[in-house]
Amino acid sequence: MSDHFSIVSGVSAVAIDGRAILIEGKPGSGKSSLALAIIDRGAMLIGDDGIRIDTSGNRSIALPPPNIAGKLEIRGVGIVELPTGSAPIALILDLDGSPERLPDTLVMRTMGNVAIPVLPFDAKAPNAALRAQWALKLHGVAF
DSSP states (O other), X not given: OOTTEEEEEXXXXXXXXXXXXXXXXXXXXXXXXXXXXXXXXXXXXXXXXXXXXEOSSSSOEEEOOTTTTTEEEETTTEEEEOOBOOEEEEEEEETTSOOOSSOOSOEEEEETTEEEEEEEOOTTSTTHHHHHHHHHHHHSOOO
C-alpha cells in the first residue's frame, strides 16, 4: 500500500453528489444507522465501520475498505451488501460532540492537504439523514 493511503477503523462514510461525509463516533452512537438512512435518501455507501483514505492529491478521497467493502451492519438485523463508491471528503459529522443550535464556526481537521470541517451532530434527532444532507450543503467543502 502507498504511503498516501491509510485505513481508518470505526468510521462510516457515504457519498452524496460526488462528496463524502465521514461519520465518526463511539460504538453504538448511530454511525451505521445514520449511514443507512442517508443511503435510503439516495447516497452511496463508501464504508461502514472502516474506510480507506487516499491523501496523495489535492483532495482526501474516501474509498471502500479492502476487507469489508460493500458491507453495512444493520444492528439487530444483520449484515447487508450494498454498492460502494468513493468521493473526496467534504464534511465530518462527529456523533460524540455537542451539537449547537446554530453553529457558526466549525473546527477544521487537516487531512492530507485539505481542511475538512467537523460538525458535532445528533444522529438520533428527528430527520437526521435530511439534516446530514443539509449539513453537507451548508458546511461541506465544495470541489
